[in-house]
Amino acid sequence: MGAIFPIMTDLTLTLQRQKVNVFFDCDYTIITRDGELRPGVFETFRKLKEEGHFIYVWSGMGIRWFEVRKHNLQSFVTDCFHKPLSDYVRRLNSFGVSPKPDIIIDDYLDIVRVFGGIRCTPYVYSDPSDREMERIYQIIHSLGLLHDLFNISLESTVPR
Numbered sequence: 001m002g003a004i005f006p007i008m009t010d011l012t013l014t015l016q017r018q019k020v021n022v023f024f025d026c027d028y029t030i031i032t033r034d035g036e037l038r039p040g041v042f043e044t045f046r047k048l049k050e051e052g053h054f055i056y057v058w059s060g061m062g063i064r065w066f067e068v069r070k071h072n073l074q075s076f077v078t079d080c081f082h083k084p085l086s087d088y089v090r091r092l093n094s095f096g097v098s099p100k101p102d103i104i105i106d107d108y109l110d111i112v113r114v115f116g117g118i119r120c121t122p123y124v125y126s127d128p129s130d131r132e133m134e135r136i137y138q139i140i141h142s143l144g145l146l147h148d149l150f151n152i153s154l155e156s157t158v159p160r
Helices: 041-050 065-070 088-094 109-115 132-150
Strands: 012-014 021-025 054-059 077-082 103-106 117-119 153-155
Touching: 041 054, 041 132, 065 077, 088 109, 103 109, 103 132, 109 117, 117 132
Parallel strands: 021 054, 021 103, 054 077, 103 117
Antiparallel strands: 012 153
């Protein structure tokens, strides 16, 4: 005799996409040494913001609102911070970094290893064929989809 399973007459999927604090490095990550914007940054920031994520720009060279405004990114960026260049975790408080990063996007592997995130290819000189930001967006977006898969709530009602 086989097992009897309840019949689901109502199935509701509740997707709760996790909103994350994404910290982008400035130099050689989103801009060149000459201050040119990397291809795809504007679109990546726009899509991440539309998905409800919080975008932060930080730099070891200081707070970079000038560059953010120069490239019309201010409507996407929640805040800018001075990035610690050593003893990263302990120095977050002394640099006033709040909230804590969930995902780091940086050309420097060491800080990505400490906080977790994505190391990008350094963008030193302008290259219109660069597609690194598309790759980064796809990774962040895919992480959100994976999160959704593990947070699906299945509600069913069984006829009485």
